[in-house]
Amino acid sequence: MVFQPVLLPVPRIRVRPRNETVYQALLNEEAAPWLADLLARRLEQPVSWQGILRPALGALPDPATILGLDRAVARIVRAIAAGEKVIFACDHDLDGTASAAVLWRAFNGYFAVPEERLQVVTSHRLTEGYGLTQPVVERILGSGATLVITADKGSADEERIGRLKAAGLDVIVTDHHLLPEEGPPPSAFAVVNPSGADSGYDPHVCGAAVAFLVMAKVRAQLLESGLRPEIPSLKGLLDYVAVATVADCVALRPDRSAANRILVRHGLALLNEKKRLAWQVFCAEQEGPVTAETVAFRLAPCISASGRLDWPDAGFRFLIAADVGEAVRQWRILQAENEERRRIEKELRQRALVQASAMTGQSLVLYFEDGHCGVHGITASRLAEAFGKPAALFAPKGTGGVTAEGPPHPDDGPVLASGSFRGVPGFHVRDALQAVSDRRPGLLRGFGGHEGAAGATLAAADIPCFAELFEVAVRAQLGEEPRRPDLWVDGDWPAERLTLATVDCLDALDPWGKDFPAPVLYGRFTVRSSRELGNGAHRRLLLEKEGVCFEAVWFNVADGAGGGSGIKVGETKTFVYRLGDNRFRGKRSLQLRILALGDGEA
Secondary structure (H helix, E strand, O other), rough: OOOOOOOOOOOEEEEEEOOOOHHHHHHHHOHHHHHHHHHHOOOOOOHHHHHHHHOOHHOOOOOOHHOOOOHHHHHHHHHHHOOEEEEEEOOOOOOHHHHHHHHHHHHHOOOOOOHHHEEEEEOOOOOOOOOOOOHOOOOOOOOOOOEEEEEEOOOOOHHHHHHHHHHHOOEEEEEOOOOOOOOOOOOOOOEOOOOOOOOOOOOOOHHHHHHHHHHHHHHHHHHHHHOHHHHHHHHHHHHHHHHHHOOOOOOOOOOOHHHHHHHHHHHHHHHOOOOOHHHHHHOOOOOOOOHHHHHHHHHHHHHHHHHOOOOOOHHHHHOOOHHHHHHHHHHHHHHHHHHHHHHHHHHHHHHHHHHHOOOOOOOEEEOOOOOOOOHHHHHHHHHHHOOOOOEEEEOOOOOOOOOOOOOOOOHHHOOOOEEEEOOOOOOOOHHHHHEEHHOOOOOEEEEOOOOOOOEHHHHHHHHHHHHHHHHHHHHHOOOOOOOEEEEEOOOOOHHHOOOOOHHHHHOOOOEEEEOOOOOOEEEEEEEEEEEEEOOOOOEEEEEEEEEEEEEEEEEOOHHEEEEEHHOOOOOOEEEEEEEEEEEEEOOOEEEEEEEEEEEOOO
16 A cells, blocks of 8 residues: 655754752762763652662552552452452453453462452453443353452443442452542442542552552451461562553653552563563563563563454463463464554554644544554554644544444444544643533543543544544643644763663663653764665664764654655764664664654754
């Protein structure tokens, strides 16, 4: 398929401001000045330098302040003691899949609950939607279970929880998504959600982390009550929590979520020990240690792809695989589904870019009758990055589903459209959807999410009306100044600092991610050589700065900002880049990873 070329807006290159209070505090703790400078461009409050370098597991806050935790733990312990059948109802992304793995391993591997008393259920993302959907309820009602534990969902599912309660089942909600304005679902036996204003706990932890915290308290109660004489520490489950935290794009900034940094740091260390068969298979295809970036770009897309295109079973089976053959089989399935996801997403992204480039508002709301709901979130992210605007993609609910039955008959009622939303810095996606709902009650059939991402359902015929109201909500938060993408940089470092030793220092500060982005630099370089890589989508460069030459690579150069496809040998240009650690067959070399071309000085 031939795609129409799109002229993307040139991003504004902006140097991150430095917080002088944070900078001086880090210097006082004897942090290297250049590292203190780097961190002071990310943190708003002083944080212990040693706490950043070596976050201690013992410093993880006690979740006892989360409302509903004690009641949930008591009910779970009672179920284990009585031999009840327990259902884990989990979401279909990596956070939900890892949550299921945490619960399954805790019950079966640590608490000695037989597999036949456990079951995982989820919804088909495309044909059944998010949350504790009606088809999920039907499967639960036919399971013979008496206790349901949700993970990474359930906070906004009162109607379905009410039906389960009426049938005699207890439902414990463990979740991290924002609670509805009316509060937690009253029909739930207990709700454990740190996003509640009165929870007293870090509200930025992911769904798998909440499930882990609940299981840790269950372990303590089982030991205290004597129901289990000995249970190993559950820290062996932190690898699941770490990959879920990275994949779900929750805050990793030390002064915003110390808990997430502790969980990810220790979980990634456990993953790199490769004791779990899944990690043996995954790590065999990686060069060097697995970092947060490895998880975000190589692991998470594959596991999440399963839930985007079809049932997410392969991801769960991969994570809990009991023999290496099963782990390999499931990983190959995940890789194949991710390749298909990439193909679908690339085609939709190109079409979306064409439409978005013709739109002049502060927001982007697009509708594709033949879209694919499984890749709308990824595509919306690309639009938000490319245009600097909050973006939403809609398609008829279930479009793209492997088991979809086609569009509804006109007599079935209005065609419902589901949409995925992604925001930009300074914008709260769910708050904007709440504003739309408040202004036009009933327009949204359902919505949920958090600051950076959300989902919503409405009648397809109402999308033009919704787009107008969403634009009003966006302007209320972001103002009237025309939007452009911002490319934030940390400074222009001298050539002598561009070394593998610097890369090692930066790796010591991992995890980088949401709210704590990896360093981005800019500088004037002279192009000494330039050649295409692969099919021409990428470019390898040799760049000179201050008499020193550096290998550089620009992936997907045609999609990049600043006209990268027109680079000429001998030119001196401002490049925006990241420091990369190129590993091949056991050898390391420094590599600059080009992100964009700048226009002169930042």
